[in-house]
Amino acid sequence: MRAALFVTCLADSFYPDVGKSVVGVLRALGVEVTFPEGQTCCGQVTFNSGYWADTKAAAKRFIEVFEHEEYVVMPSGSCASMVREQYPQLLDGEPGWADRALSTAARVYEFSEFLVKVVGLEKIHATYHGTATYHTSCHMTRQLQVVDEPLAVLSRVNGLQLVPLRNNQDCCGFGGTFSVKLPEVSAAMADEKLQHMAETKADFVIASDLGCMMHLTGRAARQTHAGATPSSSVTPSSSLTPSASSAPLPMKHVAQVLAEGGLV
Structure with missing residues (x-):
């Protein structure tokens, strides 16, 4: 293949x-x-x-x-x-x-x-200990209609506990050029998503779309490093809002979880 x-x-x-x-x-x-x-x-x-x-x-x-x-x-x-x-x-x-x-x-x-x-789930054997929540990408869900596949892949990772994300169907606020055209709305959507992620008390977040990863980690870092007040009434928890000396929002792509879990 x-x-x-x-x-x-x-x-x-x-x-x-x-x-x-x-x-x-x-x-x-x-x-x-x-x-x-x-x-x-x-x-x-x-x-x-x-x-x-x-x-x-x-x-x-x-x-x-x-x-x-x-x-x-x-x-x-x-x-x-x-x-x-x-x-x-x-x-x-x-x-x-x-x-x-x-x-x-x-x-x-x-x-x-x-x-x-194409490859087949039976070939996937990885181990990654930790608790994570999964962020659902809008383009994957609404256009590709790829919903269950990333979760099916992650279910093959031994030691990984997935916890549900409240309102997981909501957009993170990136949306391609949407975040540039409507930055205030975009930031408010990111704030709400960050709060829901923090509520899970997961060790990290897993995603399948790099635009979402960039937007959310960037927003979390900006709030902390600049001491910014969130654009909405939602206040992200410190568990996913980093200190100036730490990494931004802990977020990994599905491929990174598999690679770090022993598939590479």
């Missing part, structure tokens, strides 16, 4: 360890991993901002780079949903490109989805 890694912009720039974990886990499970060096952005930012001509150029580039791969795996549900859900619509009616978009999209998988639907 062979899979190409689309590392995503955020993994490339901010979370390289997540990319390394994805590669390590896939290889440990017998998957040959390739990394097409011609890859660029999926185009989600320009798409959300209304620059569709630029997005089409990015989409066509992605298709040219990945259309002959057996599988394409991504550590981010939002990027996977961009390719699977938006590319076919974006390129609909363009001769030659519409069919190529559909064909490529059919082989694109979010990381945990790939483990469940």
Whole structure:
């Protein structure tokens, strides 16, 4: 089995360890991993901002780079949903490109989805002692309809106790360019999400989307380092709001839990 890694912009720039974990886990499970060096952005930012001509150029580039791969795996549900859900619509009616978009999209998988639907859960054996709560990504849930897969993967990790997150269906407030267009609303949504995470008293939070991870850890760090007052009436607990000398919100990608749990 062979899979190409689309590392995503955020993994490339901010979370390289997540990319390394994805590669390590896939290889440990017998998957040959390739990394097409011609890859660029999926185009989600320009798409959300209304620059569709630029997005089409990015989409066509992605298709040219990945259309002959057996599988394409991504550590981010939002990027996977961009390719699977938006590319076919974006390129609909363009001769030659519409069919190529559909064909490529059919082989694109979010990381945990790939483990469940292609690799098989029976191959996953990891051990990670601790209590965690899982943050549900909006793009994975609402567009990809990937809900149970990450939880099924985590259920294969011995020693890991998952506790429920109140209002887990709520958005963290990132939403691509939403956080830039409506920063006050975005920050208030993050504050509420942080409070719900703190209520679980978990050791750390697990997520599948790097945008959510960046947004929530950044918000927690900003509140603490600047001594900021939360933008809403919600006050995040100190258990997930770090001191200036400690790491920001303890948050790990599903791939990191597996890699640190002995799969790499």
